[in-house]
Amino acid sequence: MLYTTVTPAEKRERFRELLAAPEIARFPGAFTPLSTKLIQEQGFEGVYISGGVLANELGLPDIGLTTLTEVATRAGQIARSTDLPCLVDADTGFGEPMNVARTVQELEDAGLAGCHIEDQFNPKRCGHLDGKNVVDTATATKRIKAAVEARRDPNFVVMARTDLRGVDGLDAAIDRAKALADAGADVIFPEAMADLSEFERMAEALDVPILANMTEFGKSQLFTTQQLHGAGVSMIIYPVSLQRQALGAMERLLTTIREDGTQQAQVENMLTRKRLYELVDYNGYNQFDSGVFNFEVPETPDA
Numbered sequence: 001m002l003y004t005t006v007t008p009a010e011k012r013e014r015f016r017e018l019l020a021a022p023e024i025a026r027f028p029g030a031f032t033p034l035s036t037k038l039i040q041e042q043g044f045e046g047v048y049i050s051g052g053v054l055a056n057e058l059g060l061p062d063i064g065l066t067t068l069t070e071v072a073t074r075a076g077q078i079a080r081s082t083d084l085p086c087l088v089d090a091d092t093g094f095g096e097p098m099n100v101a102r103t104v105q106e107l108e109d110a111g112l113a114g115c116h117i118e119d120q121f122n123p124k125r126c127g128h129l130d131g132k133n134v135v136d137t138a139t140a141t142k143r144i145k146a147a148v149e150a151r152r153d154p155n156f157v158v159m160a161r162t163d164l165r166g167v168d169g170l171d172a173a174i175d176r177a178k179a180l181a182d183a184g185a186d187v188i189f190p191e192a193m194a195d196l197s198e199f200e201r202m203a204e205a206l207d208v209p210i211l212a213n214m215t216e217f218g219k220s221q222l223f224t225t226q227q228l229h230g231a232g233v234s235m236i237i238y239p240v241s242l243q244r245q246a247l248g249a250m251e252r253l254l255t256t257i258r259e260d261g262t263q264q265a266q267v268e269n270m271l272t273r274k275r276l277y278e279l280v281d282y283n284g285y286n287q288f289d290s291g292v293f294n295f296e297v298p299e300t301p302d303a
């Protein structure tokens, strides 16, 4: 009911446990606070909050247009709705190392369990596209040092993402990742790995855990959890999957209404009213007021 009963400090401890555990942790990308309910119910270990998705939801491309305030506010709303640890995409950290320090503190205050900061510079782009701009190692490590020094909860996970693979190749990306780990990054997010052997080489070269980005229509094949686990990956994100699926369904629904003059043919694909009320826990609110949920909900009224 209302919000999570798990504190941000507890979620960060949980995130640390997940990273230390031998099993792989799976973080699907929530695109709304409500969607975290589905993720949690299905037993996933954590929630990812994608910068691309947040930008897209505002009708914007993922090129560094969103502000720290927008990202921290939305990420905070999402984090508050779930007991799971949430990892948020902090893009390039929203400015200079000084800004990165403020970003980390804002995200800590918003209840996030961790964030990742990448080595692109603005205008940044999706890591699975060509033509990215990447800063030098000194600048990239300064960002990470600033993030690590700024956090007040030592369990807040500072993850460094490197986009160098798509620019200068795997060896350069591995060297960069080592430097980022030396600068204090708790986890490395090697972006746009070409195949499993690249994940393997990256994991072998580092003493810190690595993340795999299983985004669709990108440069990496969609490997299974078992395959990634075998390659030494500690956690996986599915950043845009829920948004892509939902928007695909919305498009199909609108076409049906336009063509058929009614949504009837799509109703069977919709979440029912009953299920929606379960997700927002109408029942639980009866603890406050037994008049809140004293009605019957038709299960499939339109079917």
Ligand SMILES: C[C@](O)(C(=O)O)[C@H](CC(=O)O)C(=O)O
Pocket (backbone or CB within 6 Å): 049, 050, 051, 052, 053, 062, 089, 125, 126, 127, 128, 213, 215, 216, 218, 239, 240
């Ligand atoms: C992970 C990512 O940074 C995101 O914002 O979700 C994107 C995902 C995507 O655009 O598919 C990325 O740069 O990989």
Ligand SMILES: [Mg+2]
Pocket (backbone or CB within 6 Å): 050, 051, 052, 062, 089, 091
């Ligand atoms: Mg992003």
